[in-house]
Amino acid sequence: MDGGTLYSIGELAQRTGLTVKTIRFYSDRGIVAPADRTHAGYRRYAPDAVARLALVRTLRGLGLGLDVIRRVVDQELTLSEVAAEHAAALDVEISILRLRRAVLTAAAQREPTPEEMELMHQLATLSEAERRRLIDDFLDTVFGGLHTGSLYAAARRSMTPELPDNPTDQQVRAWVELAELTLDPDFRASVRRLTEDHAAHLPVGSPTPPRPDxxxxxxxxxxxxxxxxxxxxxxxxxxxxxxxxxxxxxxxxxxxxxxxxxxxxxxxxxxxxxxxxxxxxxxxxxxxxxxxxxxxxxxxxxxxxxxxxxxx
Structure with a gap:
């Protein structure tokens, strides 16, 4: 058909696979505006409405909102800008969903009490700074006040977990379990006793490396x-x-x-x-x-x- 052909809303529905109701909704929102109307008031659409509706359907399938879609089809935003912004939002959503799944998977394996479930959720959703403070508190308990210099500074670093920016489910579950360990007073005391015992047998001020423990x-x-x-x-x-x-x-x-x-x-x-x-x-x-x-x-x-x- 030539460029002067106009489609009724029913013909547009047949060509796009969308329902008449959906196209009317998009039209009312200004996303696909009619090019003309008949004397009876029926909408008529230009051929480019087919391509616009195909783009709308694709972007809706990717989860974009109608306001953003309207700006894209009106060329107020480029597809690359929208894609980058939406991908970043999805990264956040995926991270949240991964944390939730990790907590639920761990809970399914352990049959926790409601209090333990709440703790697991809190540990899984800590910020990086909050995770660092929790681990620093544990390591301060283990190594604090021993004055053993670089030897225990290195040991402290070797015991520090670093959860990556995009952790796997397995890494999140491991973090929750490790964090729970560090909060266990009995475990803290056990590791502290080992550290104190080891430090007690180090030669004070000696430049020679310590013997294997x-x-x-x-x-x-x-x-x-x-x-x-x-x-x-x-x-x-x-x-x-x-x-x-x-x-x-x-x-x-x-x-x-x-x-x-x-x-x-x-x-x-x-x-x-x-x-x-x-x-x-x-x-x-x-x-x-x-x-x-x-x-x-x-x-x-x-x-x-x-x-x-x-x-x-």
């Missing part, structure tokens, strides 16, 4: 034994326990300690809290780090082996 040595000595299937009550475990005990005595400046097993047992029992492993597993997930080795099985092996020998 008991947990690291247990990992290095016990790990191969566990991997080989050596049980803590077997004779093959004796040299492993002896090496572990000797290191502990030497590292703490008491090679002639009469009760090295008991001394080492106290340290490992303090480190056997499974929540420690849980914290570092969650931390790695949030920060997108490689999953750390779980130390609880090695510490449990060491504790069992030491108890057996202490009882002999």
């Amino acid at each position: 008991t947990i690291a040595v247990a990992r290095d000595l016990v790990g191969p034994a566990v991997a080989c299937g050596i049980t803590p009550d077997s004779p093959q475990a004796d040299p492993v326990v002896a090496a572990l005990t000797a290191h502990c005595a030497q590292a703490h400046g008491c090679p002639d300690d009469a009760e090295p097993h008991c001394r080492l047992l106290d340290r490992l029992e303090a480190a056997s809290d499974p929540r420690r492993d849980q914290y570092f597993q969650l931390l790695a997930l949030i920060n997108d780090w490689p999953a750390p080795e779980r130390l609880a099985p090695l510490i449990d092996w060491s504790v069992t082996a030491l108890r057996i020998r202490a009882a002999r």
Whole structure:
């Protein structure tokens, strides 16, 4: 058809797939104005109304409001400007929906009380500054007042979660779980005891690096034994326990300690809290780090082996 052809609202509906009611609504809103009217008052539309309505349908399908659509079809706004603005709004909405889904998924797995549900929601929706304050408070409890210089400054950094700007559902759930851990007074006290015990055996003012701590040595000595299937009550475990005990005595400046097993047992029992492993597993997930080795099985092996020998 040539450019002088005008369409009735019914013909326009057939060409666009929209209903007469919808086209009339758009027309009343000034989005697709009629080019003329018949003597009886019926609307007639120019051929370009087909293209305009196709654009309107597309933009409505993308969720844009009618006021914005009218400005686009009237060329008051460019499509790129609208697309960028709408994409940014969708990013915010998607982030909110992701947080909600993460909280609901975590709740479905845990059967929380109403109070726990509220806490989970609050933790998931904290701002970046609020998350930082929560973690800083936890780390201040763990490391505060020890005056151990760069060694514990580095340890503090290595325990700091950094939730990305666009976290996955899994990272959000991990953040909620880690944040709940940091608010647990018993967990705070447990980690603080480990830190104080470690700091108590550091050489004050010495420029030499500290010896590997008991947990690291247990990992290095016990790990191969566990991997080989050596049980803590077997004779093959004796040299492993002896090496572990000797290191502990030497590292703490008491090679002639009469009760090295008991001394080492106290340290490992303090480190056997499974929540420690849980914290570092969650931390790695949030920060997108490689999953750390779980130390609880090695510490449990060491504790069992030491108890057996202490009882002999």
